[in-house]
Amino acid sequence: xxFDDIIKYVESKAAGKSSTIEGKEVILVSPDNWSEVxxxxxxxSELDFDYLMCISSYDKGDNKTxxxxxxxxxxxxxxxxEVRVETEDGTAIPxxxxxxxxxxxxxxxxxxxxxxxxxxxxxxxxxxxxxDWEGYPLRKDYKEPDYYHGMPVPKDKTYWD
Amino acid sequence: MTSILDSLVKSFSSFNLDIAVILPIVTIIxxxxxxxxxxxxxxxxxxxxxxxxxxxQDRLGPMEVGIFGFKGGKKFWGGxxxxxxxxxxxxxxxxxxxxxxDKFLMILAPFIIFTGAFLTxxxxxxxxxxxxxxxxxxxxxxxxxxxxxxxxxxxxxxxSNNKWSLYGSMRAAAQIISYEIPxxxxxxxxxxxxxxxxxGDIVQWQADHRWFIFHSPFTFLxxxxxxxxTIAETNRTPFDIPEAESELVAGWMTEYSxxxxxxxxxSEYANMLIVSIVASIVFLGGWLSxxxxxxxxxxxxxxxxxxxxxxxxxxxxxxxxxxxxxWIRWTFPRLRVxxxxxxxxxxxxxxxxxxxxxxSLWELIF
Amino acid sequence: xxxxxxDKSVLExxxxxxxxGPQHPSTHGVLxxxxxxxxxxxxxxxxxxxxxxxxxxxxxxxxxxxxxxxxVDRCDYLASMHMDHAFAITVEKLLDIEIPERVEYIRVxxxxxxxxxSHLVALGTFGLDVGAITPFTWAIxxxxxxxxxxxxxxxxxxxxxxxxxxxxxxxxxxxxxxRTLEFLDYFDPxxxxxxxxxxxxxxxxxxxxxxxxxxxxxxxxxxxTGPSLRGSGVxxxxxxxxxxxxxxxxxxxxxxxxGTMGTIGDTWDRYYVRVLEMRESAKIIRQACAQLxxxxxxxxxxxxxxxxxxxxxxxxxSARGDVGFYIISxxxxxxxxxxxxxxxxxxxxxxxxxxxxWMISDVIAILGSLDIVLGEIDx
Numbered sequence: 001x002x003f004d005d006i007i008k009y010v011e012s013k014a015a016g017k018s019s020t021i022e023g024k025e026v027i028l029v030s031p032d033n034w035s036e037v038x039x040x041x042x043x044x045s046e047l048d049f050d051y052l053m054c055i056s057s058y059d060k061g062d063n064k065t066x067x068x069x070x071x072x073x074x075x076x077x078x079x080x081x082e083v084r085v086e087t088e089d090g091t092a093i094p095x096x097x098x099x100x101x102x103x104x105x106x107x108x109x110x111x112x113x114x115x116x117x118x119x120x121x122x123x124x125x126x127x128x129x130x131x132d133w134e135g136y137p138l139r140k141d142y143k144e145p146d147y148y149h150g151m152p153v154p155k156d157k158t159y160w161d
Numbered sequence: 162m163t164s165i166l167d168s169l170v171k172s173f174s175s176f177n178l179d180i181a182v183i184l185p186i187v188t189i190i191x192x193x194x195x196x197x198x199x200x201x202x203x204x205x206x207x208x209x210x211x212x213x214x215x216x217x218q219d220r221l222g223p224m225e226v227g228i229f230g231f232k233g234g235k236k237f238w239g240g241x242x243x244x245x246x247x248x249x250x251x252x253x254x255x256x257x258x259x260x261x262x263d264k265f266l267m268i269l270a271p272f273i274i275f276t277g278a279f280l281t282x283x284x285x286x287x288x289x290x291x292x293x294x295x296x297x298x299x300x301x302x303x304x305x306x307x308x309x310x311x312x313x314x315x316x317x318x319x320x321s322n323n324k325w326s327l328y329g330s331m332r333a334a335a336q337i338i339s340y341e342i343p344x345x346x347x348x349x350x351x352x353x354x355x356x357x358x359x360x361g362d363i364v365q366w367q368a369d370h371r372w373f374i375f376h377s378p379f380t381f382l383x384x385x386x387x388x389x390x391t392i393a394e395t396n397r398t399p400f401d402i403p404e405a406e407s408e409l410v411a412g413w414m415t416e417y418s419x420x421x422x423x424x425x426x427x428s429e430y431a432n433m434l435i436v437s438i439v440a441s442i443v444f445l446g447g448w449l450s451x452x453x454x455x456x457x458x459x460x461x462x463x464x465x466x467x468x469x470x471x472x473x474x475x476x477x478x479x480x481x482x483x484x485x486x487x488w489i490r491w492t493f494p495r496l497r498v499x500x501x502x503x504x505x506x507x508x509x510x511x512x513x514x515x516x517x518x519x520x521s522l523w524e525l526i527f
Numbered sequence: 528x529x530x531x532x533x534d535k536s537v538l539e540x541x542x543x544x545x546x547x548g549p550q551h552p553s554t555h556g557v558l559x560x561x562x563x564x565x566x567x568x569x570x571x572x573x574x575x576x577x578x579x580x581x582x583x584x585x586x587x588x589x590x591x592x593x594x595x596x597x598x599v600d601r602c603d604y605l606a607s608m609h610m611d612h613a614f615a616i617t618v619e620k621l622l623d624i625e626i627p628e629r630v631e632y633i634r635v636x637x638x639x640x641x642x643x644x645s646h647l648v649a650l651g652t653f654g655l656d657v658g659a660i661t662p663f664t665w666a667i668x669x670x671x672x673x674x675x676x677x678x679x680x681x682x683x684x685x686x687x688x689x690x691x692x693x694x695x696x697x698x699x700x701x702x703x704x705x706r707t708l709e710f711l712d713y714f715d716p717x718x719x720x721x722x723x724x725x726x727x728x729x730x731x732x733x734x735x736x737x738x739x740x741x742x743x744x745x746x747x748x749x750x751x752t753g754p755s756l757r758g759s760g761v762x763x764x765x766x767x768x769x770x771x772x773x774x775x776x777x778x779x780x781x782x783x784x785x786g787t788m789g790t791i792g793d794t795w796d797r798y799y800v801r802v803l804e805m806r807e808s809a810k811i812i813r814q815a816c817a818q819l820x821x822x823x824x825x826x827x828x829x830x831x832x833x834x835x836x837x838x839x840x841x842x843x844x845s846a847r848g849d850v851g852f853y854i855i856s857x858x859x860x861x862x863x864x865x866x867x868x869x870x871x872x873x874x875x876x877x878x879x880x881x882x883x884x885w886m887i888s889d890v891i892a893i894l895g896s897l898d899i900v901l902g903e904i905d906x
Contacts, residue, residue, distance in 0.1 A: 024837070050748070053840075053842075053849065056868075101880075102748065105876045127576065128576065324545055496734070497889070
């Protein structure tokens with residue numbers, strides 16, 4: 001199915017729960033509607049998105065909105081979809097771990113790097129950084145701590161700018 | 162057969178010394194000889210293992226360290242002094258004992274293993290008259306003394322205060338104890354046919370009749386069961402799960418370094434030599450030359466049959482068996498613990514028992 | 528007579544928590560496995576990663592697109608050409624440029640050679656994990672030849688910085704095609720020797736058949752891709768199903784696991800799929816070398832990469848699975864966000880699912896068959 005067919009189908013099954021962005025082939029879903037839409041994407045035999053490829057967290061740059069981009073693919077129907085869920089800082093996004101187990105580690109990474117909280121995740125703790133690290137590195141306004149366990153964190157970045 | 166100790170005692174008593182003085186001297190001489198045998202065997206065996214494994218893996222092995230005028234570098238004997246250099250390095254290494262380890266047991270363990278191998282050498286003959294002490298329960302003594310090593314393995318793994326060492330030593334204990342049974346049953350076959358535990362009598366029987374391996378199809382099978390079980394006894398691949406390098410770092414030897422590790426190593430290669438010599442004595446005719454099997458050689462070749470060549474033949478057969486052990490090590494992957502145990506208890510032991518039955522029948526019939 | 532109550536709690540066996548730590552001969556990098564065992568049987572495994580985290584994605588927010596290419600290499604250091612290629616096709620999708628034919632053919636030849644090299648390391652180290660040391664040295668010896676070809680091509684043996692967005696950095700050196708074909712003629716009988724030693728060895732089969740079975744649905748749900756998923760019988764290869772570059776012009780098969788030695792999806796299947804894939808790669812290289820056109824490799828490389836505002840998700844079939852790059856651009860020559868979806872990340876997550884109930888030796892075998900590289904997991 002092409003993108004337009006997919007968006008028409010989703011609208012017919014869950015009206016008003018999703019929206020599109022002008023000029024992009026992306027579906028935008030708010031956190032409140034996300035559990036319903038994700039169940040739709042997985043279970044409907046017309047859509048059949050059984051393979052969640054990647055969850056990328058991004059920062060819109062205005063220090064307020066963070067989002068997660070989900071890339072789906074269906075091995076059976078061979079079509080592709082990108083879904084974005086954007087949220088304010090502090091609001092949680094429902095987790096999709098129960099539908100796609102691959103989200104387990106991807107959501108942990110999104111939490112670790114960007115600080116997006118996923119509600120309903122069985123084990124939401126840091127995965128790449130050590131458990132007691134403070135701050136969320138991939139945010140645009142991130143500042144490194146001065147010391148970590150007594151070791152100074154280097155500040156001089158002239159060698160790569 | 163006379164033994165070295167007996168002959169030494171006789172020659173010393175011609176000096177009119179008190180027997181209480183002679184015995185310690187003779188014992189010390191005997192002990193030194195055994196230690197020298199073990200040390201030289203380890204040096205040579207390790208060098209050969211490294212070269213053989215290298216050639217099998219399409220590389221060259223040690224090439225740099227020369228000795229006594231054999232310079233290192235291009236020729237294939239280049240690394241001949243490597244083992245000696247390694248031995249010296251191990252002796253001067255720092256002695257590390259982990260903090261929380263049980264120090265007494267950790268120091269004791271390598272000595273127990275070494276003692277097991279050492280004591281076994283006392284009964285192992287190298288030729289008709291070259292044996293440290295002539296036991297009339299030869300095979301039984303060797304079999305018993307080689308079981309002492311298990312205690313050392315268990316102590317080594319337990320005292321290291323390391324979960325991985327514990328795994329290694331538990332596996333090793335189970336493996337060594339289990340595989341002693343097929344070894345014993347296969348040796349029992351030989352004792353059954355000859356009617357004597359004395360190693361000299363066994364070789365004499367083979368000289369009078371024929372080598373044991375050709376005695377009946379059952380002893381042929383018993384040889385293979387014996388050989389494979391001894392590979393398991395000495396913890397070589399494919400049965401090297403206790404010291405499995407890729408899983409347990411070094412298994413029960415992980416926390417040992419320097420001289421203590423050298424003792425373990427020495428004992429492993431000494432064990433290999435012992436079991437190969439025992440296999441060649443019991444099944445392959447010991448110090449008899451293979452030429453006597455076939456009567457087609459001219460008489461002038463019979464000089465190879467004499468007693469002076471006994472040492473050469475026994476070592477020749479033992480070296481071939483050691484080479485096959487090394488060959489197997491570098492070819493096969495290792496068995497998992499439960500598969501190892503399955504092999505012993507469900508395949509080897511039933512076959513060995515059935516063997517025993519059939520050989521007794523064979524003896525009755527033929 | 529009074530019966531003494533036996534304190535049964537003293538006789539119970541407890542669970543042991545074992546740490547297959549970051550430093551270990553078999554964990555293919557700095558991976559920590561927390562294993563709860565009951566004797567030798569594993570009841571729970573928890574992989575802990577992050578020991579090799581080098582902040583790749585944070586670096587990308589300060590580097591221009593050309594400068595990111597060497598960083599991408601270092602993510603999966605055993606198959607860096609694949610990483611380069613994946614990043615290049617993603618950026619080209621973003622820029623929407625045409626690549627000359629010669630560049631596409633060179634890229635395919637290089638990518639398939641890299642696949643052979645990466646699979647050789649995977650198979651060799653898998654043999655090493657299981658205890659067979661000789662196949663490892665033979666595999667490395669053959670890999671040296673591939674690395675010699677790469678060294679002649681771009682000067683580097685492991686981390687190449689060769690495939691740039693828009694083209695490649697150098698044209699093929701003289702006689703490269705002849706040397707490649709020579710290598711392939713040498714390589715084919717080596718595979719048979721390797722098979723005789725390892726794949727058809729009874730002890731190896733006993734160690735790996737029926738061990739760590741990965742059912743196809745569990746695999747897809749966990750996002751497993753690449754040879755690990757094809758070992759379970761799922762016929763999905765990005766080069767066939769969503770062809771990029773010139774793969775639709777080349778003729779090759781996709782090897783699948785069939786359960787020849789045990790259950791479908793067991794460790795032996797995953798291992799053997801890689802062996803067969805090397806043969807397929809050799810086929811592809813021969814076809815590509817025969818069809819190689821002439822041209823200029825530098826003509827499509829943009830002077831300055833400054834894509835329009837937008838985002839793109841590019842997919843690529845690397846040696847380990849499905850590599851994805853999600854790039855958000857805001858019109859500058861520095862990307863806003865680069866996210867790399869590494870195949871080994873999801874492949875490793877499935878370990879806790881399929882290794883339960885097996886012994887410690889089997890955990891090592893299963894981990895070896897999943898073929899992970901910590902560099903791309905941790906980035």
